[in-house]
Amino acid sequence: METLWFCIVAVMMAVYVVLDGFDLGTGVLHLFVARSDTERRTVLQSIGPVWDGNEVWLLAAGGTLFLAFPKLYASGFSGFYLPLMMVLWLLILRAISIEFRSHLKNPVWRPLWDVVFSGSSLFLAMFLGTALGNVVRGVPLGEDGFFFTPLWTSFRTGGTELGILDWYTVTVGVTSFLALTHHGAMWMILKTEGAIRDRAKTAAGWTWPLLLFLVALVTVLTFWIQPHVRERTLGNPIALLFPLLALAALFGSRLYTSRGRELKAFLASCFFLIMLLVSVVFGLYPVVLPAAADPELSLTVHNAAGPPYALRVALWWWIPGMSLVLLYTTTMYRSMAGKVVLDEEGY
Numbered sequence: 069m070e071t072l073w074f075c076i077v078a079v080m081m082a083v084y085v086v087l088d089g090f091d092l093g094t095g096v097l098h099l100f101v102a103r104s105d106t107e108r109r110t111v112l113q114s115i116g117p118v119w120d121g122n123e124v125w126l127l128a129a130g131g132t133l134f135l136a137f138p139k140l141y142a143s144g145f146s147g148f149y150l151p152l153m154m155v156l157w158l159l160i161l162r163a164i165s166i167e168f169r170s171h172l173k174n175p176v177w178r179p180l181w182d183v184v185f186s187g188s189s190l191f192l193a194m195f196l197g198t199a200l201g202n203v204v205r206g207v208p209l210g211e212d213g214f215f216f217t218p219l220w221t222s223f224r225t226g227g228t229e230l231g232i233l234d235w236y237t238v239t240v241g242v243t244s245f246l247a248l249t250h251h252g253a254m255w256m257i258l259k260t261e262g263a264i265r266d267r268a269k270t271a272a273g274w275t276w277p278l279l280l281f282l283v284a285l286v287t288v289l290t291f292w293i294q295p296h297v298r299e300r301t302l303g304n305p306i307a308l309l310f311p312l313l314a315l316a317a318l319f320g321s322r323l324y325t326s327r328g329r330e331l332k333a334f335l336a337s338c339f340f341l342i343m344l345l346v347s348v349v350f351g352l353y354p355v356v357l358p359a360a361a362d363p364e365l366s367l368t369v370h371n372a373a374g375p376p377y378a379l380r381v382a383l384w385w386w387i388p389g390m391s392l393v394l395l396y397t398t399t400m401y402r403s404m405a406g407k408v409v410l411d412e413e414g415y
Contacts, residue, residue, distance in 0.1 A: 069380060070373040073136035074356070076386070078349045080132060084125035085196070085345060086251075086338045087397070091115040091122060093252015095162065095189025096245070099182060101256060101267040106410065108182060112166060114259040114408045118400055119166065123159070124393060135382050139213055140356050140372040147207060147215040148199070151232055155195050162188040190245065197244020201237030204348060205230075205293055206360035213367060225293055230360055236293055243282040247341060250275040254321060254337040258330045259408050269325065276322055283318070283344070287311060290351075296358060297351035307350050314343035 094115050102108040134141040145152060161184055169181035208215045208230050220231035223238075253275065256268035291298040301307040317340035324333035352358070356372055359365035373379065 069376055069383075070136075070369040071354070072383075073132075073373065073379055074353065074369045077129060077132050077136060078345070080125055080129035080390075082342050082345045084122070084129055085248075086341050087118070087122040087125060089193075089248045089251045089341060090255035090334075090337075091119045091252070092189045092193045093248040093250065094255055095185050095252070096193060096249045097252055097256065097268065097271050098186045098189070100271060101253075101264050103263075105178065107264055108178075109170070110260060110264060110408055110410050111256065112169075113410060114256065116166070117404050118397075120163070121397060121400055128390065128393060132386065135386075136374060136379060137356060137367075137369070137372045138374050140367050143209070143214050143367060143372075144357065147217055148202070148232070150219060151195065151199065155192065155199075158188045158192045158195070162192065193245045193248040194241040196241075196248075198233065198237045198241035200244065200348065201240030202232060203357060204240070204290055204297065204352065205234075205236055206358035206366075208361060209357065209359035209365045209367070211365060213365075213372075236289055239282070239289065240286055243279070243286050246275050246279045246282060247344070250279055250321075251337045251341060254325070254334040257325065258334045261407055272321075272325060276318070280315075280318060283314070294351075294358065296355060296363065297348075300353070301347075301351050304350075307347070310343050310347040310350060314340050314347065317343060 094111060098108065098111055102111045130141075165181040165185035165188065169178050169185070172178075202217070205225060207217055217230055217232050220233040221229045223231065223234045225234050225236045250272055253268045253272035257265055257272065260268065291301070317336045320336035321333045321340065324330075324336055354368045354370065355366045356369060357367040359367075374382075
């Protein structure tokens with residue numbers, strides 16, 4: 069049952085990264101691909117009906133994590149309190165920038181919120197990757213299962229005084245930023261036409277080789293930093309399939325973009341992100357939060373899970389609830405299929 073809930077949380081996080089990832093990438097590229105107010109409203113309208121619905125998956129994943137692995141939730145949220153507050157503020161700023169920009173038609177007001185939208189999207193893309201880097205690297209867990217990590221210390225990955233930011237986690241953050249920027253470019257190629265689409269193709273062109281290099285680099289660094297991931301991946305031949313599929317999907321997005329197959333290019337980008345996350349999840353299992361100093365103190369699916377009876381009962385409530393979320397998400401995306409047609413009343 070614990071493994072089932074581990075897979076459920078992993079799937080929900082993957083769905084969040086894929087769905088909210090493209091509108092984060094759209095925000096990062098907002099000031100580059102859209103030069104006029106009309107173009108910027110077009111970009112916002114491409115994500116307008118779905119951006120807030122995409123974030124439901126983050127809330128649902130957090131709630132599911134609390135339900136299934138309460139010790140992991142308590143430990144992670146207490147140890148990462150400062151960065152979590154920063155992420156919360158970035159989510160707030162990003163949301164109000166989308167909703168506030170068109171309330172006043174003013175030459176200062178709208179550009180201000182455009183900058184806030186792009187900046188908050190950029191830092192969120194970085195922070196999500198940095199958070200993943202911390203989980204993979206490990207944290208200074210104590211015998212009570214809790215820890216505290218300052219924002220940064222010496223930028224080293226070893227020792228007892230780890231910081232949230234070090235050279236490894238920052239590298240993962242930059243990789244996340246490029247991956248979501250590329251994903252956002254794929255979305256805008258799919259949803260827009262004309263100058264916006266052309267600039268999005270340009271952005272996809274320069275992010276692709278950098279992303280390819282950084283993914284390869286982070287893979288090597290992860291094997292060096294976290295022995296558990298290296299041993300589990302090399303000890304299970306099937307695990308090597310996931311990074312290879314991710315690499316194939318990244319090349320596929322490039323190929324389909326060059327051939328004008330926009331939907332296939334976007335779906336290949338989605339598959340690339342999913343396979344990257346699957347590689348990490350498979351490499352960490354059964355660990356959910358590694359202890360940097362003593363692997364024996366690590367939180368696993370077994371010692372961090374809730375009571376078996378609670379997990380069984382919760383599953384029967386989770387299924388209908390998430391079925392409604394899935395139905396809503398599917399309906400919204402089907403209703404906005406095709407290229408964006410700018411609505412004069414919106415954004």
